[in-house]
Amino acid sequence: xNDFIDIGALEDIPSxxxxxxxxxxxxxxxxxxxxxxxxxxxxxxxxxxGPLSNGIQHGRSVTCPLHNWVIDLSTGRATGADEGGVAxxxxxxxxxxxxxxxxxxxxxxxxx
Amino acid sequence: MGQKLVVIGAGMASGRALEHLFETAxxxxxxxxxxxxxRGNYNRIMLSPVLSGxxxxxxxxTHDAAWYAEHGVTTRFGEAVTGIDRTRKVVITATGETPYDxxxxxxxxTPFIIPVPGHELPGVxxxxxxxxxxxxxxxxxLPGARAVVxxxxxxxxxxxxxxxxxxxxxxxxxxxxxxxxxxxxxxAAFLLARALEARGIEVxxxxxxxxxxxxxxxxxxxxxDGRVIPADIxxxxxxxxPSSALAREAGLACNRGVLVDDAMVTSDxxxxxxxxxxxxxxxxxGLVAPLYDQAKxxxxxxxxxEAAFTPVEISTKLKVTGCDLFSAGDFAEGPGRxxxxxxxxxxxxxxxxxxxxxxxxxxxxxxxxxxxxWFLSKIKAREDISEIRxxxxxxxxxxxxxxxxxxxxxxxxxxxAEICGCNGVCKGQIIAAIDGGAKSLDAVKAVTKASxxxxxxxxxxxxxxxxxxxxxxxxxxxxxMCKCTDHSHDEVRKLIRAQALKSIPExxxxxxxxxxxxxASCRPALNYYLLxxxxxxxxxxGKSRFINERVHANxxxxxxxxxxxxxxxxxxxxxxxxxxxxxxEKFAIPTxxxxxxxxxxxxxxxxxxxxxxxxxxxxxxxxxxxxxAKGLRTVKTCVGTEHCRFGTQDSTGLGxxxxxxxxxxxxxxxxxxxxxxxxxxxxxxxxKDFGVVCVAEGYQLHVGGAAxxxxxQTELLCTVKTEEEAIEYCAAFYQLxxxxxxxxxxxxxWIAKVGLDWVKQQVVENEESRKALTARFxxxxxxxxxxxxxxRVRGTDSHEFAPLADLTQxxxx
Numbered sequence: 001x002n003d004f005i006d007i008g009a010l011e012d013i014p015s016x017x018x019x020x021x022x023x024x025x026x027x028x029x030x031x032x033x034x035x036x037x038x039x040x041x042x043x044x045x046x047x048x049x050g051p052l053s054n055g056i057q058h059g060r061s062v063t064c065p066l067h068n069w070v071i072d073l074s075t076g077r078a079t080g081a082d083e084g085g086v087a088x089x090x091x092x093x094x095x096x097x098x099x100x101x102x103x104x105x106x107x108x109x110x111x112x
Numbered sequence: 113m114g115q116k117l118v119v120i121g122a123g124m125a126s127g128r129a130l131e132h133l134f135e136t137a138x139x140x141x142x143x144x145x146x147x148x149x150x151r152g153n154y155n156r157i158m159l160s161p162v163l164s165g166x167x168x169x170x171x172x173x174t175h176d177a178a179w180y181a182e183h184g185v186t187t188r189f190g191e192a193v194t195g196i197d198r199t200r201k202v203v204i205t206a207t208g209e210t211p212y213d214x215x216x217x218x219x220x221x222t223p224f225i226i227p228v229p230g231h232e233l234p235g236v237x238x239x240x241x242x243x244x245x246x247x248x249x250x251x252x253x254l255p256g257a258r259a260v261v262x263x264x265x266x267x268x269x270x271x272x273x274x275x276x277x278x279x280x281x282x283x284x285x286x287x288x289x290x291x292x293x294x295x296x297x298x299x300a301a302f303l304l305a306r307a308l309e310a311r312g313i314e315v316x317x318x319x320x321x322x323x324x325x326x327x328x329x330x331x332x333x334x335x336x337d338g339r340v341i342p343a344d345i346x347x348x349x350x351x352x353x354p355s356s357a358l359a360r361e362a363g364l365a366c367n368r369g370v371l372v373d374d375a376m377v378t379s380d381x382x383x384x385x386x387x388x389x390x391x392x393x394x395x396x397x398g399l400v401a402p403l404y405d406q407a408k409x410x411x412x413x414x415x416x417x418e419a420a421f422t423p424v425e426i427s428t429k430l431k432v433t434g435c436d437l438f439s440a441g442d443f444a445e446g447p448g449r450x451x452x453x454x455x456x457x458x459x460x461x462x463x464x465x466x467x468x469x470x471x472x473x474x475x476x477x478x479x480x481x482x483x484x485x486w487f488l489s490k491i492k493a494r495e496d497i498s499e500i501r502x503x504x505x506x507x508x509x510x511x512x513x514x515x516x517x518x519x520x521x522x523x524x525x526x527x528x529a530e531i532c533g534c535n536g537v538c539k540g541q542i543i544a545a546i547d548g549g550a551k552s553l554d555a556v557k558a559v560t561k562a563s564x565x566x567x568x569x570x571x572x573x574x575x576x577x578x579x580x581x582x583x584x585x586x587x588x589x590x591x592x593m594c595k596c597t598d599h600s601h602d603e604v605r606k607l608i609r610a611q612a613l614k615s616i617p618e619x620x621x622x623x624x625x626x627x628x629x630x631x632a633s634c635r636p637a638l639n640y641y642l643l644x645x646x647x648x649x650x651x652x653x654g655k656s657r658f659i660n661e662r663v664h665a666n667x668x669x670x671x672x673x674x675x676x677x678x679x680x681x682x683x684x685x686x687x688x689x690x691x692x693x694x695x696x697e698k699f700a701i702p703t704x705x706x707x708x709x710x711x712x713x714x715x716x717x718x719x720x721x722x723x724x725x726x727x728x729x730x731x732x733x734x735x736x737x738x739x740x741a742k743g744l745r746t747v748k749t750c751v752g753t754e755h756c757r758f759g760t761q762d763s764t765g766l767g768x769x770x771x772x773x774x775x776x777x778x779x780x781x782x783x784x785x786x787x788x789x790x791x792x793x794x795x796x797x798x799x800k801d802f803g804v805v806c807v808a809e810g811y812q813l814h815v816g817g818a819a820x821x822x823x824x825q826t827e828l829l830c831t832v833k834t835e836e837e838a839i840e841y842c843a844a845f846y847q848l849x850x851x852x853x854x855x856x857x858x859x860x861x862w863i864a865k866v867g868l869d870w871v872k873q874q875v876v877e878n879e880e881s882r883k884a885l886t887a888r889f890x891x892x893x894x895x896x897x898x899x900x901x902x903x904r905v906r907g908t909d910s911h912e913f914a915p916l917a918d919l920t921q922x923x924x925x
Contacts, residue, residue, distance in 0.1 A: 007917045016629075016655040019916035030916055034629050051671040054659040054719075056632040063632035065659040065667050070632070083178070105919070 003106075004092060004099035010036065011096065018053040018062070021100070025108045028089060029053035030098065031073050033060060038098055039073040040091045046071075046084030114141045117414065118203055118210055120193045120358065121218035122147030124156055125387030125403040127174055129216065132411030134183045140415060143185045144210055146203070149241055150190035152176065156241070157400055157534065163245050163274030196362035198380055214382055214414060217359050217370060221352035221388035221398065226262065230324030236346045239271045251345040252278035259283070260333045260343040262321055264291040266428065268349030269308065273435075275347075276313050283341050284308070285319040285333065287350075295428045295439040299455075300462050300478040307435050307460065316341075354389045354396050369396045374420035375413045376406055386410045392421060400534050401426050427488050427533055436477075438484035441491045442466065443474030454505045463505055470498040483507035485572065489529035522575040531576060532562040532569045542576045551584065553577050594633040596625050601854040605641050614646055616653055630656075637855035640742065643778055644850050647892035654909065660740035663912055664900045665722055673722060674715040676739035677729050678775065681749045681767035681787075682710030691732030695725055709746030709784065711737055720913050726901035735899040742856075743778045744785070744846075747771040748796065752789030752806065761806035763789035766835050770804075773839055774846060776897035777889070780853040780862070783846065798826045801859045802842055807831070811838040815845060815871070816860040824860045827868055830876045844875045844882045847889035 013019050013032040020043055021028040029043035029052050037060070043053045050066030057063075060073050070079045077085040087108055090101040117133075119126050122145055130143065147153075153175040161167040180187050188205070195204040202209040223238035225231050235251070237244050248271070251257055257280050261272045264286030276282045284291075290301035305315045320336040324346055332342045354369030365371045365379035369391030376384050376392075386406045388398055397403055405421060412419035427440035443466045445451075454463040461479035465472055465487065471494050475487040486508045490497060497504055508524035527540030537560045545559040556577050557563060563573040592598040599607070604623065613619045616638050620630060630638065635656035642650045654662050665673035677692065692712055696704050703715035717725055726736075738744060747770050750756065752763030767787040774785070786797035787804040797803025799819040803826050805812040810833040814826035829845065832838055848871065853862035863871060874881045904910075 007919070012911065012916055014655065014911060017911070019911060022915050022918040022920050024920055027915075048669065049671075051667075054663075054667060054671070056635065056658065057655065058629050058631045058635065059627060066669065068632065102919075 002090070002101050003103040004090075005102045006097050007100045008098055009096055010038065010093055010098055013038070013098075016057045018055075018057065020051075020053050023105055025087075025105055025112060027051070027053070028100075028105075029062075030091070030100075031057060031062065033057065033073070036093070038091050038093050040089040040100055041071070041073065041076045042086040042088075044086060045069055046078055046086055047082065052086070114139055115213040116211055117141035117143045117214050117216065118212040119143060119145045119216045119218060120203065121220055121387065121389070122149070122153050122187075122189065123218055123220045123387060124153065124174070124400060125220075125407050126216060126218035127153035128404050128407035129218070129386055129410040130175075130183070130185070132408055133414055136411060136417075137415040138183070141214070143183070144212075145180070145185050145187050145189075146191055146193050146205070147187070147189040148192055149243070151242065152180065152187065152189060154242070159239070159242065159245050160270035160274055162242075163248060163271065164277040165274075169242060193358060196358065196383075198362055198383070201382065212382075214384070216410060216414075217364075217378070217383060217385040217389060218387045219355040219358055219389045222355045223348060224351045224353050225348050226321060226350050228321050228323055230326065230330075231348075233324055233326050233330050234328070235326065235330030235344060236324060236348065239267055239347055239349050240352075248275060248345065248347065249278065252280045254344065256281070257344045258342055259345050259347060260285060260341050261347045261349055262333075263349035263351070264288070264315065264317070265294065265349065265351070266292065268347070269304075271347050271349055272308070272313050273311070276311055282312075283314040283316060283343075285321060285335070285341070286315070286317045287320060289317055291315065291317065295476075296437065296478075297443060297464060297476050299453075299464070300437060300439075300476050303460055303462055303478045304435060304437060352388065352398055354391065356389055356391075359383075359385065359389070367391050367394075372421075374409075374422075375418075376410045376421060377413060384410050384413060392423070395423065397423075399426055399428065401536050404534070404536055424492065427484060427530070436479055436481045438477045438481035439475065440484065440488045441472070441474030443476050449473065452501075452505045465505060467497070467501075470496045470501075472497060472504075485529050485531065486525055489526055492530075493526075493528065522572065523579055525576075531572050532560075534569075535561040537562040539576055542573065543580050546577065546580045551581070593637060594631055596620075596627040596630050596634050597623060599623055601637065604638070605645075608641055608645055614642065614650055616642065616656060640778060640780065640855050644892070648895045661742070662909070663719065663722060664726075664736050664738075664740060664904065665717065666740045668715065670716075672716045672718055674713050674739070675717050675722070675725055675729075676707065676711050676713050676737035677734035678737040678771075679711050679734075680771050681747055681764050683749075683764060683768065684712075688732060688734060691729060691734065695728045698728070699725055701725075707739070707746075709739075710748050711739065711746055713739070720915075723904050723910070723913055727905045730899070730902050730905055736901045738775065741778065742781050743776070743783065744771070744774040745782050746784060747774075748784075748786040748800070750787075750789045750794040752787075756789055758792060759789035759806070760808045761789055761811065761835075763787040763795065763804070763806050766804065766806075766811075766838060767795075769835065769839060770842055773843060773890075773893075777846065777850070777893060778896065779846065779850045780855045781858045783849075783859070785842075799823065800826065802845060804838055804842075809833070811835070813838060813841055813845075816863040816868070818858055818860045822860070827863075829868075829872060840886050841875060841882070843889045844885040845871070847885040847892075848874050850889075851885075 007021055016034050018029050018031045021030050027043035028040050031039045043051050045052055045064040047069045048066055050064040052062050052064055054065045055062040061070050063070050069082050072079050076088040089104045092099045155172040155174050158172040162169055191205050193203050193205055202211045223240045237247050259275045259280045259282045261268045261284045264284050272282045272284045290298045291305055308315055321333055322336045323334040325332045325334055330343055330346050332340050334340050356366045356370045359370040360366045370378055370385040370389050372378055372385050372390050372392055376386055378385050387403050409419040409421045450467045452465045463477045466474040472490050477484055525539050529539045531537050531539055541560050542556055545556050550556045550559045553574055563570040593601050611622055613622055619638055639653050639656040660666050665675050699721050701714045701717055705713045707713050747767040749764045749767035753759035754764055784800045785802050786795040786800045788795040788797045789806050797805050798814055799817040803814040810831055812831045813829045815829045817826035818824040849859050
């Protein structure tokens with residue numbers, strides 16, 4: 001069961017930027033790419049918990065600001081030689097609004 | 113299910129043995145690994161760089177939790193094995209018994225603590241594991257702390273050098289007449305002692321320790337001749353003893369170490385031993401190369417293959433940065449032995465070969481050790497050198513008749529020449545790896561492990577790879593900016609200028625970028641190049657900046673930030689200090705620290721608090737200190753003629769004027785200045801990117817210093833007569849650097865590339881060029897001298913500091 005809730009406007013996130021969503025499972029980074037795709041994933045690098053929302057975004061990836069791990073926004077997995085990953089959450093953009101699947105947050109909370 | 117293999121000891125030898133085992137027979141054994149230290153395998157021979165601060169512990173870990181998990185190793189770190197019951201085939205620990213089919217004893221060695229009175233006092237340390245290093249580091253943090261190192265062998269000298277680098281006063285006590293007597297002859301040891309003394313390490317030979325003194329903890333060392341050396345710590349590096357007690361109690365045959373045969377099997381056919389705890393044919397080993405050879409044999413024996421450990425000639429290198437020495441073979445004098453000696457006392461170079469019957473028996477080299485591998489290969493091969501004896505000491509260059517090209521020396525090496533002593537990798541193995549498909553330096557390192565332990569052979573490894581790959585070899589620096597383009601930094605800058613490219617997408621389009629939007633490496637560089645080239649026209653692209661420059665503070669490991677307000681020339685006052693104190697209290701900022709650049713750093717500020725912190729600092733008249741910027745950082749000053757009885761000029765005043773002229777500018781990398789009021793140089797101007805040393809007749813301008821990853825002394829650019837000239841030349845130099853240097857190159861790197869003569873020509877000799885540079889700089893400053901904090905306080909980029917939404921405030925369902 002999906003349960004999409006409105007978390008803000010696409011406009012609220014600058015292109016190639018990210019904003020933080022505070023949730024009961026911790027901070028979730030919401031990225032907007034140059035192509036206006038939106039991705040949501042845990043704001044903690046699998047390496048040393050660096051805030052990914054503060055990294056430089058390029059293509060569909062973000063480079064962690066602490067030690068330059070590159071995380072694939074669509075899968076949450078580290079790329080290249082690094083291994084590990086973070087949880088991702090389904091998002092949709094409809095009519096300029098960003099919708100996030102709250103059931104995925106609930107599932108993550110239950111798993112913790 | 114595999115057989116049960118228990119390994120006692122998680123050191124370098126057992127780690128390597130497990131690697132070989134999993135390579136040849138994955139799944140053959142279920143492995144349980146016991147380690148006395150509460151951590152896994154790390155590269156113990158790299159503790160010296162950790163001590164000296166050149167590496168961190170994380171960098172020397174060889175196997176992490178993921179590796180153990182991947183290979184199904186059950187780890188029992190921090191759990192001491194207290195006994196072995198060989199009849200029931202179990203090992204015993206405090207928590208119970210663990211059964212084995214095969215057992216590997218790798219208990220290593222124990223540092224020998226000389227049993228003089230006082231050896232049990234707190235502050236007497238060994239140099240064996242990370243805990244010892246941490247205890248030394250703790251001691252070194254006390255101001256003026258003193259260390260005495262007992263033992264002038266490899267380990268002792270590395271400890272001494274590391275402690276000195278950490279700022280301690282260090283004395284080395286050595287019982288023999290000269291240092292490292294097992295590896296060096298007296299002449300080389302003399303040069304080494306002189307080099308150590310030049311770094312401020314006191315070396316006392318023939319120093320017999322009588323007693324370690326102190327009330328409750330170490331206070332000093334008394335020598336037999338009555339001298340007393342004060343000390344806060346005493347490091348015992350007087351040798352190691354094989355740790356064979358566990359094996360001995362289990363009834364295994366032991367002498368000094370655990371006795372093993374050529375297959376590394378002990379007197380019990382189900383028990384093997386490896387590493388420093390082992391005695392093979394009367395010899396115990398302490399250097400890593402033979403232990404790695406033993407590890408290979410252990411893995412083979414465990415998988416039922418025939419293998420025999422054969423000791424080979426080993427060479428030694430000292431891992432003290434700046435002290436190059438090499439020794440191999442037997443170099444004692446004796447009847448029938450002859451010597452060839454080369455000395456260049458002024459350069460501190462010494463080479464000595466010991467020959468017998470036309471063959472090299474031993475080699476000792478100090479100061480220039482590049483030919484060490486070549487000599488070692490001749491020793492190992494027992495090669496007849498009678499034919500080349502006349503020129504032998506000059507090394508392979510001369511023997512090959514070629515010019516003094518370092519590549520020729522490497523090319524002349526035979527295939528069995530040792531390249532990496534730690535991992536026992538010879539030239540032929542590197543070539544084989546390349547033939548087997550390793551097409552880059554990194555690939556070769558991954559396959560052969562060459563230069564992955566102590567790293568002292570990195571340059572040699574690279575040369576072998578370069579030679580073998582020939583034209584296919586690409587040094588990373590010679591290639592494109594990043595994987596997005598084949599254009600180098602210099603080419604991209606020229607094309608931006610020539611084609612008048614004015615935005616990142618334009619550059620990427622015109623220069624055919626291979627990725628859609630660039631990457632985290634090229635985008636910040638492009639943003640800077642455009643900003644520098646088109647001041648006032650190009651609009652800064654914040655999303656192509658590293659977070660620190662986007663939020664005008666420095667990110668810390670926990671995601672909080674540090675904030676440094678500018679203090680012009682390092683001068684502050686009561687009102688500013690009060691405002692800083694108020695901010696620290698109001699926002700519960702955990703750490704307030706004075707920086708090396710004479711500023712105050714507020715550490716641990718939460719990102720969402722940044723605008724409010726800045727607003728309060730702005731209100732007190734302070735602006736961003738740009739401590740995060742690839743741009744002007746700080747101008748450090750001494751008090752000059754204002755207060756100092758030696759001052760020749762107003763160094764503080766000039767420092768403030770320079771800082772007011774240069775602040776806000778962006779550059780390829782950070783840019784640090786200092787102004788000293790006299791040649792005593794209290795502001796340490798000669799290790800800055802640009803340093804001014806005031807003299808009675810004017811101002812000496814120095815450039816290209818550094819005191820970070822690399823330490824460089826500045827070179828003199830010129831001397832000028834007035835403050836105005838000093839500022840003009842400084843601005844011209846900064847602009848020349850801004851316009852020409854590659855992104856992330858500090859001035860010293862850039863000067864090394866273009867040459868100081870060219871810089872002098874542009875800034876000093878050619879007045880027209882200097883005036884033009886200065887004019888361009890101050891034009892650009894019109895656009896960049898804006899306090900970014902004030903802009904953020906007014907609301908610029910406010911999205912950076914506030915969450916998109918807060919779902920924790922929404923009622924949970």
